[in-house]
Amino acid sequence: MREMNAFxxxxxxxxxxxxxxxxxRETFAKDFMAGIIVGIVAIPLAIAFGIASGVxxxxxxxxxxIAGLLISIFGGxxxxxxxxxxxxxxIIYSIIQQYGVGGLAIATxxxxxxxxxxxxxxLGNIIKFxxxxxxxGFTGGIxxxxxxxxxxDLFGLGIEDVPANFIDKWVCYFQNIGNINWWSFVVGVLxxxxxxxxxxxxxxxxxxxxxxxxxxxxxxxxxxxGVTDSVKTIGDLYQLPSGLPxxxxxxxxYGEGETFFSTVQSLxxxxxxxxMLGAIESLLSAMVADGVIGDRHCSNTELIGxxxxxxxxxxxxxxxxxxxxxxxxxxxxxxxxxxxxxxxxTVVLLLVLLLLGGLVGxxxxxxxxxxxxxxxxxxxxxxxxxxxxxxxxxxxxVLFATLLLTVIFDLTIAIEVGLVMAIVLFLRRIMENTNIxxxxxxxxVHHDGEAMDECxxxxxxxxxxEIDGPFFFGxxxxxxxxxxxxxxxxxxxxxxxxxxxxDATGLHNLEIFVNASLEExxxxxxxxxxxxxxxSIERAGLVAKVGSENVLDHIDKALVRAEQLSATLFGKQ
Numbered sequence: 001m002r003e004m005n006a007f008x009x010x011x012x013x014x015x016x017x018x019x020x021x022x023x024x025r026e027t028f029a030k031d032f033m034a035g036i037i038v039g040i041v042a043i044p045l046a047i048a049f050g051i052a053s054g055v056x057x058x059x060x061x062x063x064x065x066i067a068g069l070l071i072s073i074f075g076g077x078x079x080x081x082x083x084x085x086x087x088x089x090x091i092i093y094s095i096i097q098q099y100g101v102g103g104l105a106i107a108t109x110x111x112x113x114x115x116x117x118x119x120x121x122x123l124g125n126i127i128k129f130x131x132x133x134x135x136x137g138f139t140g141g142i143x144x145x146x147x148x149x150x151x152x153d154l155f156g157l158g159i160e161d162v163p164a165n166f167i168d169k170w171v172c173y174f175q176n177i178g179n180i181n182w183w184s185f186v187v188g189v190l191x192x193x194x195x196x197x198x199x200x201x202x203x204x205x206x207x208x209x210x211x212x213x214x215x216x217x218x219x220x221x222x223x224x225x226g227v228t229d230s231v232k233t234i235g236d237l238y239q240l241p242s243g244l245p246x247x248x249x250x251x252x253x254y255g256e257g258e259t260f261f262s263t264v265q266s267l268x269x270x271x272x273x274x275x276m277l278g279a280i281e282s283l284l285s286a287m288v289a290d291g292v293i294g295d296r297h298c299s300n301t302e303l304i305g306x307x308x309x310x311x312x313x314x315x316x317x318x319x320x321x322x323x324x325x326x327x328x329x330x331x332x333x334x335x336x337x338x339x340x341x342x343x344x345x346t347v348v349l350l351l352v353l354l355l356l357g358g359l360v361g362x363x364x365x366x367x368x369x370x371x372x373x374x375x376x377x378x379x380x381x382x383x384x385x386x387x388x389x390x391x392x393x394x395x396x397x398v399l400f401a402t403l404l405l406t407v408i409f410d411l412t413i414a415i416e417v418g419l420v421m422a423i424v425l426f427l428r429r430i431m432e433n434t435n436i437x438x439x440x441x442x443x444x445v446h447h448d449g450e451a452m453d454e455c456x457x458x459x460x461x462x463x464x465x466e467i468d469g470p471f472f473f474g475x476x477x478x479x480x481x482x483x484x485x486x487x488x489x490x491x492x493x494x495x496x497x498x499x500x501x502x503d504a505t506g507l508h509n510l511e512i513f514v515n516a517s518l519e520e521x522x523x524x525x526x527x528x529x530x531x532x533x534x535x536s537i538e539r540a541g542l543v544a545k546v547g548s549e550n551v552l553d554h555i556d557k558a559l560v561r562a563e564q565l566s567a568t569l570f571g572k573q
Contacts, residue, residue, distance in 0.1 A: 010120050011300035015078045016339040027337060034336030035344025038081055041206040041330050042068075042345060043352055045375070047234070047360065048368045049084040050319065052149055053092040055101065056238040057360055058353070059317050060084050062245045065349045067321030070309040072342030076301030077286040079293060081327040081342050082309060086375050087281055088274070088320045090145045091411050095270055097164050103267060105250035105314035110264070110271035115278060115307030124299025126279055133399040134418040135280065136384055140399075141406025141414060143380035146372055153369035154188040156181025156232065166407050183228050184366040191215050191370030206330075208371045215367040216359075234368070235361025243354065245316040273412045274310075274320050282306050282323035292332050326378070394425035427474045434469025436479050440489070456559060459566040463489040468498045471533075473505035483513045490522055490569055491562045495555055497528025507540045514545055523565055525550045527558035 042064050050060020064083035071082030095104045118126065148169055152159050157176045163169045191211040198207035223229045234240070252263055286297040302323075309321055331341050352360070388399055402418035440463045458464060467479065494510070502510070514524050524546040529537070534551065537543055543551055552558045 009122075011122060011124070011298060012119070012304050013076070013298055013301055014074045014305065014339075015076060015298070015301075016073045019078060019338040019340075023338065023340075028340065030335035031338055031341040032344055034331050034334040035341040036348055037204075037206075037334045038327055038331045038336065038341065039345040039348025039352075040209055042081070042083060042324075042327055042349060044206075044208045044212050044363075044368070044371050045324075045327070046084060046349065047363070048371050048375070049086060049089060051234070051238065051368060052086075052089045052146065052372055053084070053319055054096040055092075055317075055319060057234055058239065058245075059319055061349055061353045062316055063313055063318035063321050065346045065353065066245070066316055066318055067309040067313045068342060068349070069346040070312060071282075071305050071321070071323065072339040072346070073305075074301075074308050075305035075323075075339065076298035076303075077289055077323070077328075078295055078297070078338055079289050079328055079331050079336055079341070080282070080286055080297070080302070080323045080339075081331050081345060082282070082306070082321050082323050083327065084319055084321055085281060085324050086146055086372070086379055087139070087142055087277055087322070089149070090142055090406070091270060091273060091277070092319055093149070094164060094410055095267075099263065099267065100252065102250040102252035103263065104319065106252065106264060107267045107271040107274060108310050108314045108318075108320045109250075110267065111274035111278065111320060112307045112310030112312075114272065114275035115303050115310060117307075118275070118279060119300040119303035119305075119307060122300050124283070124303055126276075126283070130276075130280055131398065131419075131422040133388065133395045134402050134415065134422060135284075136381055136388065137399040137402025137418060138406045138411055138414050140380050140382070140385055141403040142411070143376040144403075144407050146376040146379070150369040150372050150376075153232070153365040154185065154373070156184025156230070156366060181230055183222070183231050184364075187215050187219060187231055187364050188366035188370045188373075190218075191367040192373060195370065195374045203333075208374070211370060212363055212367055215364055216362050219364045219367075220362060232365045233361060234363045234365065235358075237365065238361075240357045240361040245318075245353075247315055248317060250314060269412050273415060276415065277411070278306055278310065278320065278322040279303055281325070285323035285325040285328050288325060289328050289332060292329070293337065394429065398422045398425065430470060430472075431474040431478075434467070434471075434475045434478075436468070436475065436482055437466050438482055438485070439464045439466065440487075456555070459491070459559065459563045460570060461489055461566050462491040462493060462562045463487060464493045464495055466495040470501050471496070471499045471506035471510070472501070472503040476505045476509040479506075480509050480512070483516075491525065491565055492517055492522055493525045493527055493555075493558050493562060495527045495558070496530075496533060497555065499528075499533055500530070502533050502536050507536060507542075510537070511540060511542060511545075514542055518545065523550065525552065525558050525561055527552050527555050529553060 046060040046064035047057040048060070050057050050063070068081060068083045071080060075082070092104060095107055145166065148166060151157070151173050152162050157173065157179050159172060159176055163172050194211040194214060195207035198205055198210050219231050219233070252260070282302055283299055286299070286302055290297055306322060313321060385399065389396060398418055398421050401421055402414045405414035405417055439458060441458060465482065469475065471479070517524050526537070526546060529551055550561065552561060
């Protein structure tokens with residue numbers, strides 16, 4: 001029975017099925033046209049992302065077809081378009097370098113399972129826990145890395161084995177600077193110019209597609225008329241896409257002493273990075289789409305849909321996929337309003353895979369380099385980085401640390417270090433804003449719901465410890481140091497009106513303070529304790545130690561209680 005109840009709590013309501021209830025011919029016409037346009041937009045991107053990731057054009061198209069179809073059917077957004085994205089290029093390339101294509105497939109399946117589990121356990125709001133400077137930092141770092149990977153094709157340097165490391169890569173480029181193919185460079189620059197200026201002429205025509213069509217035609221003409229054939233094309237370097245993708249089991253190349261389980265264990269961190277990256281990018285894309293179409297996506301369903309896609313796509317030779325903001329916005333701007341548009345877009349890509357493989361092989365590599373350079377420029381978010389440079393130094397430090405670590409090392413390290421830095425700097429900020437003071441004669445009470453601004457007299461033999469902020473491990477030591485100061489006060493009031501929560505370290509230090517005071521014959525009064533903090537100190541046994549009559553909700557009551565105890569104590573003396 002419990003298992004049934006747990007299953008019912010799973011939020012899995014794909015938009016594809018809910019939107020079909022009131023579906024009509026007019027909506028289909030809009031979705032159909034949007035799907036065709038988005039499919040055309042996705043062609044160069046899928047090919048480019050596949051090649052840049054270290055696999056090939058076929059893998060990029062297969063990923064866009066299968067993952068795009070599954071995300072549209074099982075996802076939680078009406079307009080989300082899924083497929084390979086630039087954010088995965090860096091991590092995919094590094095996995096292939098170290099573990100091969102089989103290792104990438106295993107990591108992708110693991111990431112898919114993680115995404116499904118995130119959705120099942122309702123972690124759809126996970127994006128709220130990722131600090132914005134980290135998102136901006138690793139996105140900017142990925143953009144720089146993508147840009148750096150395209151120099152070989154842009155300049156036609158002809159380097160067969162480009163180093164994976166960022167610094168080594170640029171050293172290699174400069175060492176081969178004398179091998180520049182100026183025809184390749186001109187093709188790449190013209191491709192960039194076409195992409196940049198096409199929106200000024202028409203917003204309906206994708207600049208990347210126009211650049212590929214024009215530059216492919218020019219390069220074919222240059223070769224046909226015998227001017228030059230030095231510009232490398234996709235067909236010169238990769239096996240051309242042809243036929244339907246077939247089911248295939250991943251093959252892992254084991255190193256010496258390695259087993260399947262040891263490989264899975266070593267792939268766990270990168271699989272987690274793929275899952276987190278996929279979750280962040282897909283939910284960001286869905287949130288942006290919601291703001292445009294006035295809808296609300298189901299974040300947990302979206303994570304499950306993304307997970308299903310990433311579990312399935314590796315068995316057809318595909319790579320990690322997620323929601324693509326640019327393609328999703330193209331879908332919206334062209335009238336797409338249901339997942340049917342995403343399905344139509346996959347049909348367009350499938351037709352390209354089946355019928356236009358030869359034409360794909362004629363696309364010049366420097367033209368694809370130009371497409372990816374523009375992708376990296378749009379990803380970089382340099383305007384956001386510039387504006388964030390005017391914010392707090394801690395945010396700037398997290399941003400640039402994440403960016404540099406992404407570029408120099410890898411995304412996994414960047415996110416781990418960025419998160420640790422963000423947490424540490426956040427805790428430091430809380431510590432700086434949490435004050436602990438001791439008052440012995442009179443105290444100023446401000447009007448914030450407790451009382452009007454006034455000075456309250458503190459009874460004889462009484463001192464007040466005021467904790468202004470959360471009582472956690474970061475400030476517990478500060479409280480302990482203050483409590484060590486010798487005092488003749490027989491009554492100690494701990495004012496906790498601004499203590500929103502107390503953790504185990506805070507409880508431990510408060511317990512030491514209470515025990516030491518009671519051993520010395522002092523009385524402890526806890527003032528302004530909220531319900532959450534009260535439950536914590538009650539479970540820790542502190543309410544029983546100080547007496548429930550000495551745990552009060554207002555400083556006025558605490559001072560009255562101290563006055564009574566003071567009169568009794570000093571009256572006896």
